[in-house]
Amino acid sequence: xxxxxxxxxxxxxxxxxxxxxxxxxxxxxxxxxxxxxxxxxxxxxxxxxxxxxxxxxxxxxxxxxxxxxxxxxxxxxxxxxxxxxxxxxxxxxxxxxxxxxxxxxxxxxxxxxxxxxxxxxxxxxxxxxxxxxxxxxxxxxxxxxxxxxxxxxxxxxxxxxxxxxxxxxxxxxxxxxxxxxxxxxxxxxxxxxxxxxxxxxxxxxxxxxxxxxxxxxxxxxxxxxxxxxxxxxxxxxxxxxxxxxxxxxxxxxxxxxxxxxxxxxxxxxxxxxxxxxxxxxxxxxxxxxxxxxxxxxxxxxxxxxxxxxxxxxxxxxxxxxxxxxxxxxxxxxxxxxxxxxxxxxxxxxxxxxxxxxxxxxxxxxxxxxxxxxxxxxxxxxxxxxxxxxxxxxxxxxxxxxxxxxxxxxxxxxxxxxxxxxxxxxxxxxxxxxxxxxxxxxxxx
Numbered sequence: 001x002x003x004x005x006x007x008x009x010x011x012x013x014x015x016x017x018x019x020x021x022x023x024x025x026x027x028x029x030x031x032x033x034x035x036x037x038x039x040x041x042x043x044x045x046x047x048x049x050x051x052x053x054x055x056x057x058x059x060x061x062x063x064x065x066x067x068x069x070x071x072x073x074x075x076x077x078x079x080x081x082x083x084x085x086x087x088x089x090x091x092x093x094x095x096x097x098x099x100x101x102x103x104x105x106x107x108x109x110x111x112x113x114x115x116x117x118x119x120x121x122x123x124x125x126x127x128x129x130x131x132x133x134x135x136x137x138x139x140x141x142x143x144x145x146x147x148x149x150x151x152x153x154x155x156x157x158x159x160x161x162x163x164x165x166x167x168x169x170x171x172x173x174x175x176x177x178x179x180x181x182x183x184x185x186x187x188x189x190x191x192x193x194x195x196x197x198x199x200x201x202x203x204x205x206x207x208x209x210x211x212x213x214x215x216x217x218x219x220x221x222x223x224x225x226x227x228x229x230x231x232x233x234x235x236x237x238x239x240x241x242x243x244x245x246x247x248x249x250x251x252x253x254x255x256x257x258x259x260x261x262x263x264x265x266x267x268x269x270x271x272x273x274x275x276x277x278x279x280x281x282x283x284x285x286x287x288x289x290x291x292x293x294x295x296x297x298x299x300x301x302x303x304x305x306x307x308x309x310x311x312x313x314x315x316x317x318x319x320x321x322x323x324x325x326x327x328x329x330x331x332x333x334x335x336x337x338x339x340x341x342x343x344x345x346x347x348x349x350x351x352x353x354x355x356x357x358x359x360x361x362x363x364x365x366x367x368x369x370x371x372x373x374x375x376x377x378x379x380x381x382x383x384x385x386x387x388x389x390x391x392x393x394x395x396x397x398x399x400x401x402x403x404x405x406x407x408x409x410x411x412x413x414x415x416x417x418x419x420x421x422x423x424x425x426x427x428x429x430x431x432x433x434x435x436x437x438x439x440x441x442x443x444x
Contacts, residue, residue, distance in 0.1 A: 073311075170211075
């Protein structure tokens, strides 16, 4: 992402105002993300997304990313978990479009459309990957058109799995129990839901079947239909989020988590902090969603008008990956040659926020693992804002030649109770690329 003085000032404004009153939408600021596909596993939300490249004009998409959270506001970046190169049969060098992951019998299946070459499937023993191609070919490919995009997989209570997909029509097949093959013919809905464009998301809740979707472009909202069967017919019931001129496209992903329902979607709000010239550089947002007693869904306001509450306090007394944050605009996350994922592109006067950190009765020390090529850098540790109380300053000194990463620590004081935690980056030596940050941990 381009960095300019104006860009940074806008980010500070958004950080200081938006973080306290509103959800920190978009939820990821270090990359452009789209097509959210959330799944709940082991008390954690796993958010799979597509990835718009920083210099994208049109769609420029090579891989699929993963983020996790247990409180809905602080998200950890796990990097790319699959790419076009995961499929040996793919001939295109672009087109890693909206995927979805689902678990069955202890395995995780990632259904990936490659625009123009059908829908493939990858499998892993872990939601983090590695994901591998079990069949060496497309699961679905209707060669007569390019409509095979945006797969959504749903397993009904009787164990029957279905895969839905399509733009501008809706298709489905019945998946076999192995989840990598299907029985019967591909079915095209005779009557698609009103305003349906693409991005189907199918699920069941309290006996009702739901088909959420991106509504007709442009602008796109998130519409939905209901049925008493997984195969329809579907009755359009309205919008989850009404179309608005503030966004061109949308793409729903819906989960229930720790007693609440959440709808994920996408917008261009992050890109708009830099430019209103249109590029395909999208960002994922999330909002709480509510149902009426008859199962219909209450309309959700636009993302920036919603309030997203933190589900539980954040525990700082453990190893925390530096790429865990509620807000980190201007920073980047990269996978290093040794496999570790680090926070990079750290510039003077930038900052990172972790929301709702519970220091309990008090922390006495901060320890970090970092690598640095120059002296003169430091991390100011502040509470509640970038100008809030200073509880410690950690000098980030030059790393040794034999071991690039080293443990650094500093004392902290007056850190008690629950606060938003801000790491503010400073340097007297250089303005950009101050150091590489692997992880941090507070000690009592």
